[in-house]
Amino acid sequence: MxxxxxxxxxxxxxxxxxxxxxxxxxxxxxxxxxxxxxxxxxxxxxxxxxxxxxxxxxxxxxxxxxxxxxxxxxxxxxxxxxxxxxxxxxxxxxxxxxxxxxxxxxxxxxxxxxxxxxxxxxxxxxxxxxxxxxxxxxxxxxxxxxxxxxxxxxxxxxxxxxxxxxxxxxxxxxxxxxxxxxxxxxxxxxxxxxxxxxxxxxxxxxxxxxxxxxxxxxxxxxxxxxxxxxxxxxxxxxxxxxxxxxxxxxxxxxxxxxxxxxxxxxxxxxxxxxxxxxxxxxxxxxxxxxxxxxxxxEPNVSIAGAPPLYDFVTQAALLMPCALLAIDDLPQPPVQAQARPLWTQQCAALKANGLVQGDDTDAQAQSARQQLANAGLSDGALRAGAFSTGFDLWRAIAVTYASAYGGFAAGQHPCAYTFSAVGADGKPGAATPEARASWWSEASGIPPGSGVVLVDGNAAHVADDPLRGLRCLHALGTGDSAEAKRVRAGIAKAAANKPRAGLPIVVIHGIDDGLVPSSMTSDRYVPQARAAGAQIAYWRVTNAQHFDSLLAFPDYRKRYVPLLPYMFAAMDQVWAHLEDPTRGLPQDALIETTPRADAPLQPAQLSIPVVSSR
Incomplete structure (x- = not known):
């Protein structure tokens, strides 16, 4: 054109x-x-x-x-x-x-x-x-x-x-x-x-x-x-x-x-x-x-008519710390010995708010786990979600997206969250010029990180209601307040529609993705796109989670394969087709993989699909 x-x-x-x-x-x-x-x-x-x-x-x-x-x-x-x-x-x-x-x-x-x-x-x-x-x-x-x-x-x-x-x-x-x-x-x-x-x-x-x-x-x-x-x-x-x-x-x-x-x-x-x-x-x-x-x-994509990913994020922020206590053999980090006491406290707070059932921690953890399973989260994705839970990513993501969906200015978040630099004493305070200078180069775009922290304005209520902030975030996706309606309107504007007919598309997703679960994103998008006439292939990769960078940790590379090799393979195959249409396009594949552990990665462990010529 x-x-x-x-x-x-x-x-x-x-x-x-x-x-x-x-x-x-x-x-x-x-x-x-x-x-x-x-x-x-x-x-x-x-x-x-x-x-x-x-x-x-x-x-x-x-x-x-x-x-x-x-x-x-x-x-x-x-x-x-x-x-x-x-x-x-x-x-x-x-x-x-x-x-x-x-x-x-x-x-x-x-x-x-x-x-x-x-x-x-x-x-x-x-x-x-x-x-x-x-x-x-x-x-x-x-x-x-x-x-x-x-x-x-x-x-x-x-x-x-x-x-x-x-x-x-x-x-x-x-x-x-x-x-x-x-x-x-x-x-x-x-x-x-x-x-x-x-x-x-x-x-x-x-x-x-x-x-x-x-x-x-x-x-x-x-x-x-x-x-x-x-x-x-x-x-x-x-x-x-x-x-x-x-x-x-x-x-x-x-x-x-x-x-x-x-x-x-x-x-x-x-x-x-x-x-x-x-x-x-x-x-x-x-x-x-x-x-x-x-x-x-691993696309973050929500489908009109299906529960948006924001609802899962806020549900995960509430339930996942407790639910992980019902899962054995979690990857580290986070260090389980440090996380378990905090997650046990989360179970008790959920019980006090009527959000889980059970008279002891084990029963409460099973209740939280079942709710996440009912939402579509597999045990593999739950296990991989331990990282996001241990490093408080769910809350940070929920605060950021709620603010964006609702168009709330700095200092006006309805759940009383703000962001601050960390002072010399490790508490929220003024940023040094040296810290500020590094933000553009090193920040991930969503704090915490790079010397910027999430500040919970609900901290004064922790003793009597430790879940106040998280419950507020969740209610922005489900409630009837004016702020919740603003957030839901923003969510609706972000929903995906059908792709242009005839455009070749390859979607790749790790089955164990614990941050952007495939069951809530790609599994929904691909059938809808295909029904609309899209020329789409879907590669589902076993033993793959969301963050390739986590494979730097020995425990992660014993469990997971990187997802980026499939991105490069798909680009190679699609490009070959564009240069020579007699070469076929990628087709749907369930890809069975073998993590490398501490040995060098071998091509056979990735089982990358091969495209046949027409």
Missing amino acids: NITHRVSLLCAALPLLSGCALVVNAAPASTATAAPVFEQWRETQHRGGDDLMTAGLGLEGLRASVAPVFSSPALPTADEARRRAIWSSWRGIADLTPGGGFGDRYGSVQSAPGREFSAYARIPGARHPHRVLVQIPDNFDPARRCLVATASSGSRGIYGAIPVAGSWGLAHGCAVAFTDKGAGSDYYDLDAKSGFQADGTPATHGALAFVPEAGTAAHGVAFKHAHSGDNPEADWGRHLVQAVQFGLQALDRAYPQSAPFTSANTRTLGVGVSNGGGAVLRAAEIEGDWFDAMVAG
């Missing part, structure tokens, strides 16, 4: 000018697919001791447990902030341990010199922009135009999909277009009035990436996913389409003699995992031939 892209006359005249800014005062585009104007264009070069894939760190540098240093801890340069962001993204998503297979059995970390173009994009009607970035390797061939479009996993920053889409796309000589899909690590210190610039460096003024609309009484830390007021999940698909549009414009700038680059003459593959996988499936439903194929791993 040919699209006429609107570009500033100044920037069009100077296609390679670094930092060319587009200041837009015109009315926003009226549709999701109208060509947007991108603001704050930047171009940077990455060669020599730097590159697109690893920022010059290489595999050994990515494996390092200590982050790349800032020469001035409170004032990193743009290059330093970028290098640390890439390091953090790799370590948070992929299993890079020796013997784990990355860079050997699957994936690539080979140096990829080239250029980056970045800017801000805005969904029509949105209060705040999202980041877009395109990496164009020097070996890109305009005669074989290819673009990989991706959205960050979780709520990560702009490099949050580089171990997946970046690794595959750059290794194939493709340009790679990223979006943070309206979330990301552009934290804002409400007290110091400090945020981040387009280049990832901290600042208190100028064109900051995110400045929340908050009252004077708001204190602590705000971040884009929770506090933008834009309900980014409802627009994940449009974010990804805008990444494609930005990618095409960036290619026009990089290769003006070969312009225009359009979705009609540039082969485009949409790829993402977790929330990025959800963005891929949402983009698949948007009108227009933006993509030639899609690969979605």
